Amino acid sequence: MRDADIVIVGAGAAGLSLAHRLCTAAAGSARPSVLLVDAPHGPLRPPERTWCFWEGPGGEYDAALSASWEQLRVRGRDGGCTVGRPEPLRYKMLRSRAFETLTGERLSDVDGFRRIEATVRSIRDTPDGAEVHGQGAAGNPVRFRARWAFDSRPPPHLPAARTTLLQHFRGWFLRTARPAFDPRVADLMDFRTRQPAHGLSFGYVLPLGPREALVEYTEFSRAVSGDDAYDRALRHYTGDVLGLGEFRVTAVEQGVIPMTDARFPRRAGRSVLRIGTAGGATRPSTGYTFAAVQRQTAAIADDLLAGRAPSPPPPHAWRSRAMDAVLLRALDSGRVDGAEFFTGLFRALPMERMLRFLDGRSRVWEDLLVGLHTPMAPMVRTALEVPWLARRPPPARSASGRPERPFDQEESVR
Structure with missing residues (x-):
């Protein structure tokens, strides 16, 4: 006997988005029963995260946004800046706690939806669907059966790839003693940071008011840094570059995002599918994930609600993945x-x-046209080289320096 039509493992951006789409897009007999399994409070549940993405005004999560911006700025190492209005798009900032509250309110009165806490140990196919095994919050063994299972847990390790970089960052939510920010403009990339010997770094500033902002230091490189190195970089950026003067740090965010041309299998069995970062939703060249999660979960929900077996397309088209492989x-x-x-x-x-x-x-x-504005000789050389490169597993500790949970800050900030 099944516990639900669909079981979703993990209540992050991907898991909540899929549950929200399945349970609010249909009514009555057309709505499947959904069981959302979230990790108990503790080390397996990530801290609050920030997701950023761009879309037009009037998005389905606009009520939960922390802020949005009509103007974006990119600064070169020489201090020269490019400011643009990406109309009709807006750059949006969504905190995970606000997202969880909004979707929780919308799901609270939906018949056929349940959310429980358990540590999932395994998900496997059965003759008529999928079975999830784990441990309940009280330490008791649990088992859930469903027609379909969707696993949004971060992968335990990265697949083999030709190139694997990491986008790793530390950000300070801060409040300055005097007005220091223009709330109308977000700094997408500021390259006035000290550049590492390998890879690149940049500052990232999301103003929440004249005296409040999320200020972040980001690196693209093969390995993560220590907390002291991030703090030194942030002190240099906030003091020597931005000249913020006196300020108080109110919260800290830190994370690691894979930037890899690895292939992430979206299917783990006949009735078991991966979603989110584990299902390839992270854009290799940028680390952005949230918008692709929305496309991915929408495609899955459309199939299920129409009575079809879920067969979502890759979150990123082959052309995008090929260009990303060359850039990486x-x-x-x-x-x-x-x-x-x-x-x-x-x-x-x-x-x-x-x-x-x-x-x-x-x-x-x-x-x-984008390609014509890149350094042609090295990019063409790389494009000719990439198809012949072997895919190799990345070093065991390259994901985050914490091998037991390499992506516990799933898509934080991006």
């Missing part, structure tokens, strides 16, 4: 200067077109 290899090999590469693109192309390109929604001719 060019950055990792040092053939292109990352700061100059991104600064040049944003200076040459309209902000709205760049955001659509980064989201994989640009047209072929637009992709070609």
Whole structure:
């Protein structure tokens, strides 16, 4: 006997988004029963995170946004800035706790929806569906059966890849003693940070008011840094670069996002599918995940509600993945200067077109135009090289330096 039509493991962005779409898009007999299994409070449940994405006004989660911006800015190492209005898009900031509250309110009165706490140990196929085994919050063994199971837990390790970089960061939510920010403009990339010997770094500033902002230091490289190194970089950026003066740190965020051309299998069995970062939703070249999660879960919900077996397309089109593989290899090999590469693109192309390109929604001719504004010789050389490179497992500790839970800060900030 089944406990539900659908069991979703993990209540992060992917798990909650899928539950929300399944339970609020249909009514009555058309609505499947859904069981959402979340980890108990403790080390397996990540702290509050921040997700950013871009879309037009009037989005389905706008009521929970912390802020949004009509203008975005990119600063080069020389201090020169490019400011653009990506109309009709807005850059949006959503905190995980607010997202969970909003979706929880919408799901609270839905018949056929349940949410429980348990530590999931295994998910496997059965002759007529899927079975989830784990341990309840009280330590008791639990088992759930469903027609379909969706696993949104971060992967225990990264698949083999030709190139694996990490986007790792530390951010301070801070309040300054005097007005220091323009709430109308978010700094998407500020390359006035000290650049590492390998990879690139940049500052990221999301103003929440004239005296409040999330200020972050980000690196793209092969390995993460220690807390002291992040704090030194943030002190340099907030003091020497931004000149913020006196301020108070009210909260800290830190995370690691995989930037890899690895193939993430979306199917783990006949009736078991992976979603979110584990299902390939993270864009390899940027680390952004939230928007792709929405596309992925919408496709799955459409199939299920129409009575079809779920067969979602890849979250990112093959053309986007191919371009990302070339860019990652060019950055990792040092053939292109990352700061100059991104600064040049944003200076040459309209902000709205760049955001659509980064989201994989640009047209072929637009992709070609982007390519023409990159360093042609090293990019062509890399494009010819990539298909011949072997895929190899990344080093065991490269994911975050915490091998037991490599992506516990799933898609934080991005």
